[in-house]
Amino acid sequence: MSLLITGGTGYIGSHTVVELLKQNQSVIIVDNLVNSSIKVLDRIQTITGKTVTFIKADICDAKAMDAIFNEHKISAVVHFAGLKAVGESNEIPLTYYHNNVSGTITLLQIMAKHHVKSLVFSSSATVYGEDNQSPLDESMPTSATNPYGMTKLMIENILFDLAKSDPQWSIVCLRYFNPIGAHESGLIGENPHGIPNNLLPYVAQVAIGRLEQLQVFGDDYDTHDGTGVRDYIHVVDLALGHVQALAKLPQLTGCHAINLGTGNGTSVLEIVEKFEEISGKHIAYTIVSRRAGDLASVYAKADLAKSLLNWQAQRDLHTMIADTWRWQSQNPKGY
Numbered sequence: 001m002s003l004l005i006t007g008g009t010g011y012i013g014s015h016t017v018v019e020l021l022k023q024n025q026s027v028i029i030v031d032n033l034v035n036s037s038i039k040v041l042d043r044i045q046t047i048t049g050k051t052v053t054f055i056k057a058d059i060c061d062a063k064a065m066d067a068i069f070n071e072h073k074i075s076a077v078v079h080f081a082g083l084k085a086v087g088e089s090n091e092i093p094l095t096y097y098h099n100n101v102s103g104t105i106t107l108l109q110i111m112a113k114h115h116v117k118s119l120v121f122s123s124s125a126t127v128y129g130e131d132n133q134s135p136l137d138e139s140m141p142t143s144a145t146n147p148y149g150m151t152k153l154m155i156e157n158i159l160f161d162l163a164k165s166d167p168q169w170s171i172v173c174l175r176y177f178n179p180i181g182a183h184e185s186g187l188i189g190e191n192p193h194g195i196p197n198n199l200l201p202y203v204a205q206v207a208i209g210r211l212e213q214l215q216v217f218g219d220d221y222d223t224h225d226g227t228g229v230r231d232y233i234h235v236v237d238l239a240l241g242h243v244q245a246l247a248k249l250p251q252l253t254g255c256h257a258i259n260l261g262t263g264n265g266t267s268v269l270e271i272v273e274k275f276e277e278i279s280g281k282h283i284a285y286t287i288v289s290r291r292a293g294d295l296a297s298v299y300a301k302a303d304l305a306k307s308l309l310n311w312q313a314q315r316d317l318h319t320m321i322a323d324t325w326r327w328q329s330q331n332p333k334g335y
């Protein structure tokens with residue numbers, strides 16, 4: 001039996017594949033490479049000494065997905081495939097709803113047809129919307145402020161309805177906070193196309209000299225230094241959360257939403273300072289006005305993952321930034 005990993009050549013997917021291979025799991029990746037590189041496969045092989053089956057296909061393509069389930073014995077699916085840029089989702093919402101929501105429905109229909117009813121889904125802390133106070137816990141009301149966030153919320157709701165309709169489903173929606181870092185080998189990491197939207201890849205590209213200076217979006221938030229506070233989590237810890245979720249799935253019938261965060265908040269200026277200290281590079285920055293849609297402070301209550309999955313983040317901020325820097329300095333232009 002194999003695990004099917006949609007979006008497995010992407011940032012979080014590739015790190016999860018490494019951890020699954022390390023546990024001797026048989027893994028099949030399906031990815032259309034819209035936001036990832038085929039070179040990831042060689043890197044995964046170098047790290048693990050194992051090969052992984054790769055199928056280039058779109059999750060929206062029902063025929064191709066059906067063929068995968070016909071040809072392989074799949075026990076469970078980890079579903080990372082999706083578009084994830086918040087700003088872009090405002091510009092091309094239909095593309096986001098089609099790719100993320102319709103693509104997931106297609107995947108679920110094919111899974112049901114083949115009686116594969118175990119799923120781990122990549123959700124996001126974005127489903128907490130803007131009305132809740134951190135620490136955010138899973139019982140809080142959900143909402144969305146942009147089409148990307150709405151796709152995550154819609155998919156979660158679809159998954160809750162599906163599990164209610166058929167008790168054979170076991171589903172875990174993992175709500176990630178802010179994944180950063182890279183594998184300790186420096187061989188795989190986050191590889192954004194164009195100018196990064198997220199803080200860490202931006203800072204890393206300033207440090208390596210690809211970008212001139214960071215724009216800090218606001219220093220007048222109600223936080224200890226006025227800049228935005230987030231719950232950064234090492235991508236390898238996140239990957240291990242998926243390994244644990246898969247292990248616990250048989251006992252977790254129904255649909256469960258679970259935070260994957262550290263429970264700690266770090267400000268933008270603290271990230272800049274730590275990055276300078278670890279890389280030995282100067283990070284030039286300027287304070288600009290707030291970015292629309294940003295919140296002051298977002299961090300997790302991380303207790304449910306501990307009790308349900310026996311999982312807790314282990315890697316500290318120093319490791320997260322040191323690993324980000326190793327990846328960036330060894331791969332200045334990405335893959």
Ligand code: NAD
Pocket residue numbers: 006007008009010011012013030031032033034035036057058059060079080081082083084099103122123124125176177178179
């Ligand atoms: P990523 O873009 O690196 O990986 C997503 C992968 O899915 C890419 O390899 C892409 O090529 C593939 N893909 C997209 N649409 C596809 C389709 N229709 N068919 C097949 N493959 C497709 O992103 P990531 O950071 O690894 O994120 C993985 C998942 O986690 C996404 O669903 C994302 O929304 C979610 N998530 C990410 C973050 C984050 O900050 N990185 C936070 C919360 C949730």
Ligand code: WQD
Pocket residue numbers: 084086123124125126177178179197198199200202214215216217218227228229230268291294
């Ligand atoms: C972090 C902090 C910014 C860039 C996003 C998505 C969310 C989730 C994770 C997928 C904030 C500040 C950033 C910059 C800055 N993704 N910042 N200058 O916004 O918390 O979350 O990624 O589900 O849905 O919204 O992450 O890394 O963009 O920002 O000052 O150039 O850094 O204001 O305080 P965010 P981020």
